[in-house]
Structures are given as structure tokens and as C-alpha cells.
Amino acid sequence: MTVARAVTCPSCGGSIEIRAAGYTVTLACRHCGSVLDVAHEDVRLITAYKRASANFAIELGSRGTLLDIEWEAIGALERRSPGAIWQEYLLFNPYAGYRWLVLADGEWQFGTLLLDRPEGSLSSVKWRGQTYTLDDSSEIETTIVLGEFYWRVARGDSVQCKTFARGSSYLSSEASGTEVTWTQLVPIDRRDVEGPFVVRQRYKPRPDLRAIREGYSTAPGMDENDLPMMFLVALGALFIIGILQNLLSGPSQCVSNRFDVVVGAADTTHKIGTIDVKRPWQFVTIKADTDKFDNRWVDLDYSLVDRRTQQSIDAYGIVEYYAGTDSDGPWTEGSHHGETLFARVPRGSYDVYVDAGSHGWPSDPRPDTLDPKNPWSAPSTVSVWLAACTGGYSWGMFWTFAVLLFGVPCLILWWRHQD
């Protein structure tokens, strides 16, 4: 037999009934959707805290000194009225008690609960000899609750609020049922809050364009206004490098061939053709393309055999493509194209050979496996097109030079504006 038990959601304060107490470990709050760990007596909040705390400017638990007293932010509320939304932070000091920090439209106010109630009428009140006039009257609702409070508070609570103003100081009254509380709110400089408390960056006011321009002109090294010229020099140098690579890598000559490779069979040797390296040294590029296949790879062992000395230069290429479906959905890996670069190939005439073999993943197809719909079908093959060319160049080198050229002005730019 199970016993029902009620717990209070630490996120919104709502009451939740656990119907299978003793069995239930996690429970979603039906009021705010927070996931709770109810296996512990103190009902831990699992997922909602981080999500909710990201909505607030001040991190709960952070401490700061305001008006010569060190306060700790222990609670936070997000509240809204028909025309505004703002945040309120409950500050605590064991000797001074509780205070409020209110953030609305980027402006901060410091709030103190009044023990002596103002006197007055509907349109104005008098407090400690000073008159405050009615500024706003509306119903406000609590939308997010985080942390701890000295009274019972829950998401969705509504109170009737009246605000009375005198210059930049305000008196705020909140009425809920028969209870009325008064709070004095005085403006406080944002730097006085952002200094001592940890305020999230997105809640800090953004610097205006003029400040950015001034920051740019006063950044270190700006007396040498050579950065645009450095970018131009880098661009020009990269252009020259491209031209040089193009001029010095030629002339180009290509041969090509096409053949089929049986999947799972022994490697076969094919001749692609004969190429002539006409400069003292040249790059040779071999491009491989295949027909469409899944879950196979084609090993390509290339050899450039010097026709005069019979010495060979070897390189390895591969074309592989895999596809499947797992818990994350369909996936693919690899491509049906491969490129292999030979460097420092000396002048001479070369026969280009390739030892090609294809295999299946996770295993080769069995040779005796026949398609039941077509028992006379041929074994599975992969068609491979190969093209070997002299006169190519290394794109890896080109992009390395691009990084070395543009890296310098980019580093200077970062150094100037790292703050």
C-alpha cells in the first residue's frame, strides 16, 4: 500500500502531492514544471534552478557591501505589472536584517521595509514630514521565485501595489488581503551594485557607439594607425603567393582510368597511365571518385614508377563512406571522393599504378551470398575513376601562408581590444 504525501516545490512554492510516496524518486512540479528529487527529505530541485537563475542579473549567494553593510543576495523575484517587468532581490545581513535591491529598466533601487506607516489619502501620503504623491497604481504578479524568503511566496501571487513619488525617492505599498506593507525605495548607482555583486553581463548597460569609438581610438598602439595597411599588405602578399604557386607548379599533364573493384576480394593492380614530370620537382595529384555506395571503403595504394630507374614513389589514398541510424537519428560519414598529393617528385617519366581493394563495414559480404531476387547477379563491385595530374599545388600550404600573414594584424587587433 502506498501513502500519499505533500511537498512544497522549492522553485515556485506550490504544493504537490506525491501519490506513491516511498516509490517516487523524481517528480515534475505541476505548477512550474521543475523536476524535483523527492527521494531526499528536503526535496531537491534538479533542473529548474539553473534555468531560472539565468533569468536574474545577480547570482544568488553572492555578497556585496552597500551603504557600509555587507549583504548576501538570498532570494530573487521576477514580477510584472500590466506595463512593466522587473526583478527584486532580497538581501540579508544577520545584524541588519533584510533589504531589497530592485532592477527595472537598467536602473537599481535600494529598498527598506518601513516600520512606521505613512499617513495620507488616496492621492498622496506623508512620511517623516515629507509628502509623496501617487505615481502608479496597479496589480502586480510574481512570475519567477528563486531562493529563500522570510514569508511564504509562490509564483502567480498577486498583490495590489501603489507607488508614491517624491523626486527620485519612492514609497511603495503592497496590499494582499488585509495585510499592507510599505517599502522605501531610493535610487542607487549601478556601479555601486555592479562593483560588489556579481552582475551578469547581459544585464549591464551596453556601451554606446561613441564610447566604442573612443575606446577604439584610445586603445594601445592606436598612435600607429597602420592596421588597415597591414591587412592590405597581407592580402597583396597572399595574392602574390597564389600567382607564384600557379606559375611555378606547371606545366600540367593528366591521365585517367576507370575500373571496377570487387568488394571483399583480393587487391587488384591497375595502371592509370604514364605522366611526365617536366620541371626539376613537381607535385603529382591523384583524384579518386567512385559510384555511390554505403558502408564500404576502397583502399588505394598508389605507385609512381620511374620508367628509367624502376624506382617507385608510393602513397596511400582511401575513399570511404558510411551511413546508418542510431538513437540520434540517421548519420553519414566520409565521401565518395578522395585526393592524394605526392610532393617532391623529381623530373622523369612515370607509370602510375594503383593496387585497389574494397571492403565492407562491419564485415565483407560473403562470396556465396546471392540476391534472392536475382540469383544470377554479379558480385558486389565499386566503380573507381582515377585521374593523375602533374602541376598541382598544395592548398594546405596556401592556407598556412594565409594564417601566417593575416595572423599578425589579427593578433594586434585582439591585443588592442582584449579589454
Added chain:
Amino acid sequence: MSKRLILFSLWSLFLIAISGIATWYAWSPFADDERPTSSAFRGPTHK
């Protein structure tokens, strides 16, 4: 022309020269002719 710009221009000239020499001798650290030949079993590596 600042001293820094002169130094950077010299750096650019040095890289152009290196690029020209590397292309003339067809040298690249990204070549595939020093990679091991095929022998190992292969398969998808993203999982």
C-alpha cells in the same frame, strides 16, 4: 610608414620567398606520400 609596418612587410616578403622556394621544390608538409599504406580495418569513427 611605421616601424611595425616595415617589419610586417619584411615578414610578408619572407613568406612570399618561402612560398616560391617550396613551390619550386614541390615541398609540402601536407603531402600524402609519407602516410602508411592500407592494412588496417576501417569503419566509421564518429561514434
